[in-house]
Amino acid sequence: MNKRKNSLALVLAFVAHICSLSMNAQDLISNPVTNAIRQNANYPSCGSFEFIEKADHNQGHFKHFSNQLMEDISQIVSNKSESRAEGDNYSIPTVFHIVYNDESENIPDSVILNQLNILNECFRRQNANASETRTVFLDLVGDARIEFRLAEQDPSGMPTSGITRTSSPIEHFGGLLPYAPGENAEIVQWINDSLFYNYFRLTETSLGGQDAWDTERYLNIWIGDLRIFEPQFNNFEELVYFGLATPPIDHVNWPDSVIGQANDFEQGVLMHYANIGSNNPNLLAAPYTGFNGVTTTGKMLVHEVGHYLGLRHIWGDGNCNFDDFIDDTPNSVSESSWNCNFNLNSCLDNIGDEDLPNMVENYMDYSSGDCQNSFTIGQADLMRAVLEEYRPLVYEAIPASNGILKANASIKCYPNPSSGLLNIDFGQQQKEVEIRIQNSLGQIVINEAFKNMQVANLNLNLPSGLYFLVAEGDSGQKTVKKLVLEQN
Ligand SMILES: [Zn+2]
The missing domain is CATH 2.60.40.3080 (Immunoglobulin-like)
Structure with a gap:
């Protein structure tokens, strides 16, 4: 780099620094719900872990049993003797429910197909940027051999495209925040009492959404406007979560009271409509424009489906002492800041005698979609075990070794x-x-x-x-x- 380019780069870096500072100041004023949930990280995120914490109104039972399930499944994975490189591919019939209030939210089939391809590429490690995984991780990453296809039949057995479209009177599925600046305790209470129930209106026709297709036999993905409308904050439209997924539940061993809490919420994935696909004509509106090209790469749904299949965030939703229940993912002190910083190694965590850096390329981090390119073999094993143990009817096992199209095959x-x-x-x-x-x-x-x-x-x-x-x-x-x- 010559000197002139170098000084230009410095100026640009300075301008970027000023911009990010002013954006943070803006966020502190205008994201009351996000602020109440996560005071040190005042930007939107995935809602899956907070769902686990708050689905039972912050009582902690749901999280306790979900953590127990994670202990159980990691034990099942480590007891398994079969080679990780063998076994069938698992194919999941998937339905996308598009619930829209205005026509721009009624995203076209081309975006759904683009998203489906990204999902399949990432879960089969056929994504173009798989070659960018750093050398230190190459022995750890793998093909999850899980595939997604648009459902061929609806629950009544009729042929379907695997996409439903529902016009809804609801503009903001996050709901309406009834509180004003300064009423922080009330806002926290509202989050515990109402927020997740508001989102899950997407999953009920009678509440302005679209009823689930049998959640034991289909992966249901609902797409809508997840923002919250806040009249007393200058009509601010707050995006707290880009998306969220329900974790697996244990119908056999959990007490009825906790199963009952889980049953209040349909199993599947909820996504904000602008975060679907990499060819979505919708952009995120202010003050979230900094996330365009970061969470709008189609990788956000890969992350959420990872949660649906049992994965936790790679930093374990805590500091170095918290793990994601998976041995081959390096611990880190917290999430990435929706960027691609390859210089972090925040926890001493020896995997194969090596203290590995933070795995920014993992789909379960909060890194930019551009640098996300991998699941580890441990994550792949856990997702496959979750399918076998807790979602046994939702997938079909397809032998991986065949696959020669015969001439005049009956397709x-x-x-x-x-x-x-x-x-x-x-x-x-x-x-x-x-x-x-x-x-x-x-x-x-x-x-x-x-x-x-x-x-x-x-x-x-x-x-x-x-x-x-x-x-x-x-x-x-x-x-x-x-x-x-x-x-x-
Ligand atoms: Zn997440």
Whole structure:
């Protein structure tokens, strides 16, 4: 770097420093709920751990039993003798419930498909930035072999796109804050009494949301506006959480009172609509614009689904003495500050005789989505064990070793006729398939490759008419299907 560039960089760094200071001062004034929850970290976050702490109105029973479940599952993982590199892929039928008040929140199918691809890439370690994992972690990271596909059938057995759309009269699913500046004790009480119930209106049709699909058989992901409206704070719209997920529960060993508290909340994931996908046309509004490109990379849902499958934050939601119940993730004193700081090593924590730095590249940190690229093998083992022990009906095991598309294979395309969204079921897990869509003149209008999946999802943003789908396996075997497209 020459001198002139160097001094320019210094000026830019100074300006950035001033900007971040003034943003922090602004946040202190205008985020009353965030401030009441986390006085030392006054910015939005994921709500999953705070849900565990507050779902029982801050009494601590839910957290106690959730921690016990984590102890139990980590014991099950460590007792397992089978090789971590073997076993089936686990495929989870997933439904996205889009609940919108204005049309911009009714995000298009293309964003859902983009998000689904990111989810699959990250859980199969096929994300483009997997190559950026630092060398010290390369022996620890792995392929979780968990996949997500849009549900093919709704709970009544009818064909579905796996996406529901519900128009709602509710503008802010965080609710309306009935308190004014200075009423801090009342705000804390409101958080304990009301906040999570407000969010979970998303999961009830009668409350302005959309009823869950059988949560034992589908991963339900609700998408809506998670902000809180605050009339007495200049009509501020506060985003406390980018998203949150319910942790697994133990129906066998937990007392009925705690199961009852858990049952107040549908199992699944709630997400703020602007944090879905990396191609979302919506940006986060002020004062949260600094999170555009940070939490809007599609990795936020990877993080939340990690929670749904039992993972805790990588820093253990406490200082060096708190662990995430997983041996191969280095401890750290706190979360990253939604950035990519690779210079931190905040706790002495020997893993394989080496004191590893903070693992900023882990999906379960609060780092920028740009530098998140890994689950550890310990995390992958724990998620798979949670599926086996606590969510046994929600996944289908698919042998990982097969996957050669036979010539003229009986693949299924549905719905057909389609209005754009198309599911292609190859009948079994495929290693690699190229899909070409040709129009009636034989011109190729879509060409996409899919890896390690049984069901591929395509968005056919094309004029209505007759098309041909050509699926080609990795050694040239071809299958052709006729498609009819009827755009709305
Ligand atoms: Zn989280």
